[in-house]
Amino acid sequence: MAGPKATAAFEQALQLMPGGVNSPVRAFKSVGSTPIFADRGEGPYLYDTDGQRYVDYLMSWGPLIWGHAHPEIVQAIRSAAERGTSFGLPTELETAMAQKVIQLLPSLEVVRMVNSGTEATMSAIRLARAATKRSYVVKFVGCYHGHADQFLVKAGSGVASLGLPDSPGVPKEIAERTIAIPYNDIDALRDLFLTRGEEIAAVIVEPVAGNMNCVLPRPGYLQAVRELTRSYDALLIFDEVITGFRVGLSGAQGRFGIQPDLTTFGKVIGAGLPVGAYGGRRDLMEMIAPSGPVYQGGTLSGNPLAMSAGLVSLNMLEQAANDGLYERMEQYGNQVVEQFLRLGQARGLPVYGHAIGGMYGLFFHEGPVYDFADVCTSNVELYVQFFHSMLAKGVLFAPSAMESAFVSAVHTETELNATLDAMERAFAELK
Numbered sequence: 098m099a100g101p102k103a104t105a106a107f108e109q110a111l112q113l114m115p116g117g118v119n120s121p122v123r124a125f126k127s128v129g130s131t132p133i134f135a136d137r138g139e140g141p142y143l144y145d146t147d148g149q150r151y152v153d154y155l156m157s158w159g160p161l162i163w164g165h166a167h168p169e170i171v172q173a174i175r176s177a178a179e180r181g182t183s184f185g186l187p188t189e190l191e192t193a194m195a196q197k198v199i200q201l202l203p204s205l206e207v208v209r210m211v212n213s214g215t216e217a218t219m220s221a222i223r224l225a226r227a228a229t230k231r232s233y234v235v236k237f238v239g240c241y242h243g244h245a246d247q248f249l250v251k252a253g254s255g256v257a258s259l260g261l262p263d264s265p266g267v268p269k270e271i272a273e274r275t276i277a278i279p280y281n282d283i284d285a286l287r288d289l290f291l292t293r294g295e296e297i298a299a300v301i302v303e304p305v306a307g308n309m310n311c312v313l314p315r316p317g318y319l320q321a322v323r324e325l326t327r328s329y330d331a332l333l334i335f336d337e338v339i340t341g342f343r344v345g346l347s348g349a350q351g352r353f354g355i356q357p358d359l360t361t362f363g364k365v366i367g368a369g370l371p372v373g374a375y376g377g378r379r380d381l382m383e384m385i386a387p388s389g390p391v392y393q394g395g396t397l398s399g400n401p402l403a404m405s406a407g408l409v410s411l412n413m414l415e416q417a418a419n420d421g422l423y424e425r426m427e428q429y430g431n432q433v434v435e436q437f438l439r440l441g442q443a444r445g446l447p448v449y450g451h452a453i454g455g456m457y458g459l460f461f462h463e464g465p466v467y468d469f470a471d472v473c474t475s476n477v478e479l480y481v482q483f484f485h486s487m488l489a490k491g492v493l494f495a496p497s498a499m500e501s502a503f504v505s506a507v508h509t510e511t512e513l514n515a516t517l518d519a520m521e522r523a524f525a526e527l528k
């Protein structure tokens with residue numbers, strides 16, 4: 098429940114911003130309440146303006162793999178700011194960042210930094226269309242690739258939470274160029290390629306879907322998508338805005354051993370600052386201006402604050418990965434999932450879940466979840482009760498049953514035990 102300060106702040110915000118927020122998912126509409134307001138964060142904890150402390154699994158919707166206000170990241174931002182916040186000229190920091198990303202992601206030969214995940218995905222699609230001279234794009238129902246026109250077709254995240262399958266304002270001619278088919282269904286993709294293979298520029302996929310809660314690819318699915326796209330000369334774009342540096346140091350592509358043609362990033366790559374990136378095969382990326390004719394630019398792209406924070410974060414991740422960071426985060430997630438399953442099953446409730454690297458999914462659903470249709474048969478009322486009950490006990494999950502949970506490198510046994518204990522009490526209250 099939002100406290101008195103948050104309630105008053107939201108009333109004021111409602112007069113000034115659409116729905117009182119700068120991104121729809123923050124409004125808590127899909128959990129039937131008004132939002133808490135963030136005051137500050139420290140490590141795995143978020144403090145709201147009403148003085149409550151929460152173990153945070155929202156983690157700013159994914160970017161904060163080092164938790165809130167990590168001292169080394171804060172120091173990197175501070176030092177960069179003292180030298181100037183933006184130059185509009187090349188900096189050596191950008192080259193260092195490009196080098197690091199290319200070193201960590203074997204499928205990347207060239208990379209371009211942008212300012213958000215949306216910028217990254219829309220630029221990658223433009224490039225794919227230019228490279229293939231085809232115009233149709235395939236996406237999967239319930240995957241979210243940002244808010245560019247061509248992606249607001251059967252999208253996940255806030256679009257799905259608010260029950261808006263599409264968006265007014267997107268011209269029919271653009272929406273028609275996006276074909277949405279079910280995730281994890283290789284036959285659906287094969288059938289589509291059989292009939293329209295010559296028209297498809299690219300298939301864009303969240304390799305682990307993180308915008309319809311957290312849905313894992315079936316074994317062999319991503320490999321089959323890779324083979325199909327290759328055999329029809331369509332490009333494969335991995336949207337690793339969530340999974341990049343989160344499910345493993347080399348993202349989902351490293352984990353599943355797939356070489357996409359292009360990859361998009363956001364969130365973790367910027368350590369909490371507004372950053373995105375896209376990159377891939379040299380022959381494709383050299384088509385981007387000014388090397389080639391495909392235009393894409395940005396006044397603040399590669400800005401020194403974001404590059405400094407991102408670079409420090411990636412360097413720390415590289416070191417921590419050698420010490421088992423990703424395995425530790427996954428184990429943490431698995432322990433939360435196990436408690437969720439144990440408590441749910443003991444009460445005869447439909448429960449399901451899994452963890453991968455630093456993300457995990459909790460579903461009020463009977464049996465496995467493979468696609469958006471499965472997710473939509475989850476019991477949302479139970480999630481809403483669970484969410485509020487956990488919040489009241491000092492644990493913050495995403496305010497929607499359509500979103501993934503995130504764990505950071507600084508969540509410890511203390512936060513885990515607090516979560517398991519809160520969950521025990523929350524399940525006792527579920528009706």
Ligand SMILES: Cc1ncc(COP(=O)(O)O)c(C=O)c1O
Pocket residue numbers: 213214215216218241242243244303307308336337338339363364373
């Ligand atoms: C997989 C994925 N792609 C793209 C985006 C768009 O990123 P942004 O919100 O930074 O524009 C998001 C999140 O919003 C995302 O989760």
Ligand SMILES: N[C@H](C=O)CCC(=O)O
Pocket residue numbers: 120121122123158159241254255307308339500
């Ligand atoms: N699920 C979204 C991104 O991954 C949520 C972030 C947003 O749209 O504000």
